[in-house]
Amino acid sequence: MENNRRVRQFGMWDSPVTAAAVASGIRITDVQWSSDGLALVWREERSGRGVLVAQEGDAAPRDLTDTVGVRARVGYGGGDFSVGAECAVFADQESGRLMRVPLTGGLPAPVTPAFGKFASPAISPDGRHVLFVNSTERKDVIGIVDIDGHHWPQIIASGHDFFMQPAWSNDGLRVTWIAWDHPNMPWDGARAWVADVQLRDGRLPELKAAPRCIAGGDAIAASQPSFTRDGSSLILISDTNGWGRVTTVHLETGASSEAVAPDTEFGTPSWLQGMRTVCSTPDPSVAFAVASHRGFHQLARVHLPSGGIDRLNVLSGVTAIEQPSVNLHTSAIAVIASSPVVPSRLIVVEADGTERVVRRSASENVPADSLAYPEPIEWHATDGSLVHGLFYEPTSEQFTSTGRPPLVVVVHGGPTTQAVAGWAPVHQFLATRGFAVLVPNYRGSTGYGREYMLALKGNWGVTDVDDCVTGAQELASSGRVDGARMAIMGGSAGGFTVLQTMIDRPDVFAAGVSLYGVSNQFALCADTHKFEERYTDSLIGPLPEFAPQYRERSPEFRAGEIRRPLAVFQGEDDEVVPKSQSDAIVAALRSSGTPHEYHVYAGEGHGWRKAETIDAYLRALERFLRQHLVYA
Numbered sequence: 001m002e003n004n005r006r007v008r009q010f011g012m013w014d015s016p017v018t019a020a021a022v023a024s025g026i027r028i029t030d031v032q033w034s035s036d037g038l039a040l041v042w043r044e045e046r047s048g049r050g051v052l053v054a055q056e057g058d059a060a061p062r063d064l065t066d067t068v069g070v071r072a073r074v075g076y077g078g079g080d081f082s083v084g085a086e087c088a089v090f091a092d093q094e095s096g097r098l099m100r101v102p103l104t105g106g107l108p109a110p111v112t113p114a115f116g117k118f119a120s121p122a123i124s125p126d127g128r129h130v131l132f133v134n135s136t137e138r139k140d141v142i143g144i145v146d147i148d149g150h151h152w153p154q155i156i157a158s159g160h161d162f163f164m165q166p167a168w169s170n171d172g173l174r175v176t177w178i179a180w181d182h183p184n185m186p187w188d189g190a191r192a193w194v195a196d197v198q199l200r201d202g203r204l205p206e207l208k209a210a211p212r213c214i215a216g217g218d219a220i221a222a223s224q225p226s227f228t229r230d231g232s233s234l235i236l237i238s239d240t241n242g243w244g245r246v247t248t249v250h251l252e253t254g255a256s257s258e259a260v261a262p263d264t265e266f267g268t269p270s271w272l273q274g275m276r277t278v279c280s281t282p283d284p285s286v287a288f289a290v291a292s293h294r295g296f297h298q299l300a301r302v303h304l305p306s307g308g309i310d311r312l313n314v315l316s317g318v319t320a321i322e323q324p325s326v327n328l329h330t331s332a333i334a335v336i337a338s339s340p341v342v343p344s345r346l347i348v349v350e351a352d353g354t355e356r357v358v359r360r361s362a363s364e365n366v367p368a369d370s371l372a373y374p375e376p377i378e379w380h381a382t383d384g385s386l387v388h389g390l391f392y393e394p395t396s397e398q399f400t401s402t403g404r405p406p407l408v409v410v411v412h413g414g415p416t417t418q419a420v421a422g423w424a425p426v427h428q429f430l431a432t433r434g435f436a437v438l439v440p441n442y443r444g445s446t447g448y449g450r451e452y453m454l455a456l457k458g459n460w461g462v463t464d465v466d467d468c469v470t471g472a473q474e475l476a477s478s479g480r481v482d483g484a485r486m487a488i489m490g491g492s493a494g495g496f497t498v499l500q501t502m503i504d505r506p507d508v509f510a511a512g513v514s515l516y517g518v519s520n521q522f523a524l525c526a527d528t529h530k531f532e533e534r535y536t537d538s539l540i541g542p543l544p545e546f547a548p549q550y551r552e553r554s555p556e557f558r559a560g561e562i563r564r565p566l567a568v569f570q571g572e573d574d575e576v577v578p579k580s581q582s583d584a585i586v587a588a589l590r591s592s593g594t595p596h597e598y599h600v601y602a603g604e605g606h607g608w609r610k611a612e613t614i615d616a617y618l619r620a621l622e623r624f625l626r627q628h629l630v631y632a
Helices: 019-024 425-431 450-454 463-477 493-504 521-527 535-539 547-552 555-561 579-592 611-630
Strands: 027-033 039-046 049-056 081-083 087-091 098-102 117-123 129-136 139-146 154-157 162-168 174-180 191-200 203-207 212-216 222-227 233-238 245-250 256-258 278-280 286-293 296-303 308-311 320-326 333-339 342-349 355-360 375-380 386-392 407-411 436-441 486-491 511-515 566-571 596-601
Touching: 019 425, 019 611, 027 081, 027 320, 027 333, 027 342, 039 081, 039 355, 049 087, 081 117, 087 117, 117 162, 129 162, 139 162, 139 203, 154 174, 154 191, 154 203, 162 222, 174 222, 191 222, 191 233, 212 222, 212 233, 212 245, 222 278, 233 278, 245 286, 278 320, 286 320, 296 320, 375 463, 386 425, 386 463, 407 425, 407 463, 407 493, 425 436, 425 611, 436 463, 463 486, 463 493, 486 493, 486 611, 493 511, 493 555, 511 611, 521 535, 521 547, 521 579, 555 579, 566 579, 566 611, 579 596, 596 611
Parallel strands: 407 436, 407 486, 486 511, 511 566, 566 596
Antiparallel strands: 027 039, 039 049, 081 087, 087 098, 117 129, 129 139, 139 154, 162 174, 174 191, 191 203, 191 212, 222 233, 233 245, 245 256, 278 286, 286 296, 296 308, 320 333, 333 342, 342 355, 375 386, 386 436
């Protein structure tokens, strides 16, 4: 095979991963079973529009929504829909209200009035009521409404800055949810609450008594609460002992148990309302969970009373798993799963272990041997701390090159999140053209325990910069990449790291790419949405005491120090990092004469959703990297 490959310069290889192919794929964002176990319902994103799709048995899938978009818009979104026995309830993308649609066909009808934004609908076991999160004029609450929308919605829980993940017990007599307050983010500290429900004929249910806190705290992050099938216990994720672990709390005795596996994370930061890594099963002593180790996922069975864990021999080849959902009648598990060489699929694993692919997100026409498979690597930061990441070698069945490849360091956003070893089309787009790719999970990332995550507190713009630089330098010094031809790129928080690196470490990277990157920390606090407006309190420090640090880590004030070429990409309608932040960087680059490009996409917000935007962005990215890493 090696002798049959043509020699061509790194970065100039023809790739089967085209911009058009990446842009044409769909995203599968969530999957749930109907409460009677007869239908599977999932949400697809098609060029920025959310669509609910249902399949009953072996029948052909069909769209449930075609006239309205399905997307919740509380915070970053998520918690888009819930499925009962006869209908699904979802958040309307345009109005923000909750709508219901029959599983057997029919037009959507309103459940709530159009005020504020609704998310995380949860249909009661009897199908009569819906719990939800509502955010109106900066006030967030847990509310309830009848599924037909005859009654005005009622608030059942308030008094905290944020709520998410409401759920019912199987008998409908208890409810649970997560709440937290500023300045915390949900992964800093959040509490799980449980309350008893009083059912009332002809009227909405109400709480019998004040809710009680079951788990979590100001410095303990609880998330994803659900009841065991018999209602005796609450299952959730808690990082009480330093790692996100599956935790069971008996509701009468308060006794708890944890599932423990070395260096393994079972949780994920709650950036979205409906994120799920653990789910209950028909057996009250068993749960299923996603076990994450060094960025690679595996499905696990958790024995709740003992905390024992069995890693399941299913989903062969899968390395990233999202949104597991168990059919409470058949024990079948539905997941969204992928690997570095297989785009996301919706897969059902039956109780006997047989698997079937329900939906593919892309054509899967590119052979696995033509795609790059990441290697988990580690290196040491300047202070000796251990840092983690994923490294993709340039990969092609057609081409080879001499010498060392150029490197693109791709910085994940967040910054409190993790790059995992699932399908990453941009990484493949680069690696199959002959670029090496390093994706640092710098200190502050999740997946490596709470202590590793907390290492970024007060150090945003310092620790992440150092970890990206030392990772790239380690690869260069070991001969795996060309140290003279390295670029750094990232979006949002990752874009900030790009800008800060090009200012503080100007001689390391030959070029940079910032996608809607944060450039002014003061403006971020003032202009961003409620969810993140106190995020920098922990990442940098509270104002006004830490104003000098905010200025030092606001690239806008030092953009004139950038000397290497920079490409800036921005959505015109971005509400998280407004266009003004990129405008300021570009104005400084023009003033200083630094080579740069500026691409603004109409109708796009914080990230690309439209196929035409994705296609245009990737083509521009390829041209820029070739110009500054290959031709230079």
